[in-house]
Amino acid sequence: EFMVGKDSIPVSILQYADDTVFFGEPTMQNVKVIKSILRGFELVSGLKINFAKSHFGAVGKPDQWVREVAGFLNCRTLSFPFTYLGIPLGANPRHGQLWDPVIRKCENKLARWRQRHLSYGGRVTLIHSTLSSIPIYFLSFFRLPGKVAEKLIRIQRNFLWGGGLEQRKIPWVNWKTVCLPKERGGLGIKDIRAFNKALLGKWRWDIFQQSNKLWSKILDSKYGGWRSLVEGSRGNNESVWWKDLMEVIQDQQLTSILNDGTTWRVGCGDKIKFWEDSWIENGEALKTKYPRLYSISLQQHKLIQQVGNFNESSWEWNLSWRRALFDSEIASAAGFLEDISQITIQRHISDSWSWEAEPNRCYSTRSAYNMLQESSMDARLDEALQTLWKLKIPSKAAIFAWRLIKDRLPTKDNLTRRHIEINDSLCPFCRSQQEDAAHLFFNCPKSLALWWESLAWSGSVGALPINPRSHFLQHQIGMNGGQRNNRWQCWWVALTWSMWQHRNKILFSNKSFNASKLMDDALFVLWSWLRASETDFNIHYNYWSTNLPICFSVD
Numbered sequence: 001e002f003m004v005g006k007d008s009i010p011v012s013i014l015q016y017a018d019d020t021v022f023f024g025e026p027t028m029q030n031v032k033v034i035k036s037i038l039r040g041f042e043l044v045s046g047l048k049i050n051f052a053k054s055h056f057g058a059v060g061k062p063d064q065w066v067r068e069v070a071g072f073l074n075c076r077t078l079s080f081p082f083t084y085l086g087i088p089l090g091a092n093p094r095h096g097q098l099w100d101p102v103i104r105k106c107e108n109k110l111a112r113w114r115q116r117h118l119s120y121g122g123r124v125t126l127i128h129s130t131l132s133s134i135p136i137y138f139l140s141f142f143r144l145p146g147k148v149a150e151k152l153i154r155i156q157r158n159f160l161w162g163g164g165l166e167q168r169k170i171p172w173v174n175w176k177t178v179c180l181p182k183e184r185g186g187l188g189i190k191d192i193r194a195f196n197k198a199l200l201g202k203w204r205w206d207i208f209q210q211s212n213k214l215w216s217k218i219l220d221s222k223y224g225g226w227r228s229l230v231e232g233s234r235g236n237n238e239s240v241w242w243k244d245l246m247e248v249i250q251d252q253q254l255t256s257i258l259n260d261g262t263t264w265r266v267g268c269g270d271k272i273k274f275w276e277d278s279w280i281e282n283g284e285a286l287k288t289k290y291p292r293l294y295s296i297s298l299q300q301h302k303l304i305q306q307v308g309n310f311n312e313s314s315w316e317w318n319l320s321w322r323r324a325l326f327d328s329e330i331a332s333a334a335g336f337l338e339d340i341s342q343i344t345i346q347r348h349i350s351d352s353w354s355w356e357a358e359p360n361r362c363y364s365t366r367s368a369y370n371m372l373q374e375s376s377m378d379a380r381l382d383e384a385l386q387t388l389w390k391l392k393i394p395s396k397a398a399i400f401a402w403r404l405i406k407d408r409l410p411t412k413d414n415l416t417r418r419h420i421e422i423n424d425s426l427c428p429f430c431r432s433q434q435e436d437a438a439h440l441f442f443n444c445p446k447s448l449a450l451w452w453e454s455l456a457w458s459g460s461v462g463a464l465p466i467n468p469r470s471h472f473l474q475h476q477i478g479m480n481g482g483q484r485n486n487r488w489q490c491w492w493v494a495l496t497w498s499m500w501q502h503r504n505k506i507l508f509s510n511k512s513f514n515a516s517k518l519m520d521d522a523l524f525v526l527w528s529w530l531r532a533s534e535t536d537f538n539i540h541y542n543y544w545s546t547n548l549p550i551c552f553s554v555d
Helices: 028-045 063-073 096-112 120-131 146-161 192-209 214-223 225-231 240-249 252-261 291-295 327-341 365-376 383-390 395-405 412-417 437-443 445-458 468-474 482-508 515-533 541-546 548-552
Strands: 011-016 019-023 055-059 082-084 087-089 262-265 308-311 314-317 352-355
Touching (some): 028 063, 055 063, 096 120, 120 146, 146 192, 192 214, 192 240, 240 252, 252 365, 395 468, 395 482, 437 445, 437 468, 445 482, 482 515, 482 548, 515 541, 541 548
Antiparallel strands (some): 011 055, 082 087
């Protein structure tokens, strides 16, 4: 009771070691009983409770009384807020201080990681596995304040693009885009705000589905249960936690997702409102489908079981109207009766919900999050990226190709457009034109010669586009799918990856352009990828590098 309301009954709290005990009315007699129980435990088990490390506190009692009891128990007084099962009790979840431990953990992880030793693939993996999982426990219980969300997003964004706690790097792709699914142009990193909504949406499901549990009964008796959560208005008597939960559940986007994903399974009609809930076959509420009939009904807010009864083994409807039906309403009434007659009322089965997005028909945070993302994003499926993410190549190479297709590599042209001062904007390969992605990879005479050479292995001819996305898509035309197509797509990534590495060595290590070395590097990279991904790939590198037309023509 202490956990869910600010007007709760007095309660005592004894916290010893890692355990917390809540017990009833805080009287000295109850305290003596608790101490006797603990003493009996010591005698039976042979273990000794360290009261010096224990704490005592009480809600609704003077501080002087708490100090006297603490002295009697030979323990310290309990200060508020305190932590119970990992959740801070007595604290306002809207205040940033409650989230400081979560932020510090993320910052500490970030401080130990050295971005310069990690590829972009490694950074994305760590964001998925660590930075997105640290706050999950808090996110599943509290609504995420806006400022805290911004801090957590900033930590993840800085880590992805190479920035630290005291430095910033260029965020080459908008964070909303980064959080999109991979096939829609993102990296699939969780949008922490939408994830928080999906996690809290489970409270609505659990309160309804587990209505026989004690915690659910408490919430139902105090606040009105799931109905109040969905339909109620925020008042002054609710706890901050319940108000925040109502705000999230009643969010327009989440409400639409929950309503679309949830369907009623009609049992005995003990939970479904006859007119107001969407329980008929087409998923529409009766008051919406038949507004004229709803307006004259005397049972507008009744449950199904209050609008009929069982006559022996069969169910009979008992409808009440405040006036007789007009002739113009007869046709509507006929359709209304047909709709409700198609539903079977079952005497001994309670009404329940079914979550249509999962095979087991139970709510899951994953499916709710995916539905939230689908409803909020305008990005369409990207054919090039759908193909790219299916390739069995290292994640660092896939993310490099993702950036290239989106033209978000730090080429000299992109740096200049972001107001970074560049002394030399010429292409490091040919030294004749300005360096941008289209020129460097596909239109420079020296890089273009490499593409023509590779096309000769397959006997392909034709003009090649200079747009990265179009170039990638055209590179697979005529390969007829299968293993051959997969190798050519991987070759596109391997060659562009090697070009970028070669370009960086020219700029930062004073190397000179070497077409043979670049081509050898790309062939070795592709050979190593195929050896790791194709189960029957046993070609020696020497044979591979000297018989390229044969190796690339495999079906």
